[in-house]
Amino acid sequence: MPFAVTNQTIGAAGTLEDSFVAPTSSRPNQFTPLNPSVVNVVNVAIAPAAPTAGNLATTIEYAQGIVSESVAEYGTQETPVVITLLATLADAALLAEFLIRDAPAFWFGNIQVIMNGLTDAQRTTIGSLDIGSQISVTKSFPNSTPSTVTQIMALEGMTHDISPDRHIVTLYTNPARIYTLFILNTDTLDDDTKGLG
């Protein structure tokens, strides 16, 4: 969907509510909205200049990214104005664009693998996975079209439950904006999971 960025300012820094200026200890990623399925308005601020003798009420500048079609379809799903350490509004606009999720998406997550049932080579592969690793998951579905779905995802986390007779690994993933190489005569055009090297 089309994406627009505008630059905005809000009140004097000295009169902002605490939620805008508080450290991030209790909520390290302040961009996380209450319903993150769709995020169609993102507000990324840059740190305001320090007050000076001639200007005590400095303002906060922020880039606001909006996907109007998504707002029309899902209602406004907006992040707070979050003050970042970014240098310029152009940097803030890039981050706002990155954080936009204009439509709900699904992905395969919480994937459980029992190590006992694998070959040595497969166990080695699973044992070497770590956060940031990229995996491909294919599932066939009866009575469903398409009958097979493949997703490529990055690992965000993992758990190991190890007892004297079994080792269960659970992989937590995200539908990252990651690309694999486009293969001529195999892949299809306009597949946004494939890229040119």
Added chain:
Amino acid sequence: MAVVVPNCGTYIVEMDFGSSTNQFVLDSATAGVLDSTEYFLDGTTDFQDVTEYVKQVSINRGRQNKFRDPTGQPSTAVIQIEDSDYSFSLVNTASPYWNSTKNRLGFELNSGVRISRNGTYLFTGVITQYDQRIENPNRSLVTVNCSDELFGLNNSKTTFFTATAERSDTRIDTVLTNAGVFSKDGQRILETGVANLGTAPVDETASVLEYILRINNSEQGRVWVDGSGNFHFDRRLVGELQSIDATLADTGGTAIPFTTFDIVNN
């Protein structure tokens, strides 16, 4: 002694008994003597293989949902020990792990812990809590809670420095250097950040971890510690070529089979 889990591999759980027994202690008549050949500033590691006593291990690393959970959460491990001979007891002065200098058990807060499978570390961290439970008449169960070194970054304040315009990875490197953590060769694996940071003053009231997460708030990448205890900073991915590290499928062949999964949509 390493333990073989059938059809899974060889596992070793190790707990450090050394650094807590020969660590330099200021003003101590025995452990605080300069030029001592028995006591050292940080102590020396002496990892003890305790695997044969372990009933169960649970390791939790990273986050479950990128859109709901913040990055930078310390990894945790919980080790359940069947203490059949009271070697891990907090009251047994005859335990082989008893620290006679401190007159308490050698496994304690901040002692090192390593868990490996076939020589690959699944977790490296320190003890954060050590609990012993007695079931009458004489069963002793010990629960050891551990966290990786990100946990420790909560316990020290950010050192002030004058921020200059720089990339996010450069700023994180400076913060870690000032804090004196992850300072061994190869212990920091920092990707080149996308975010260009400005000169906003460094928040001295924030812990090291808080400030690093503020930096990452501008980057929206990942902050994590790997199974070997190395610090990682991943930049945000905006469409890059990567290889597939593992192929999972329920369709047979050489693909790795899985048992359950969820179709997540938020």
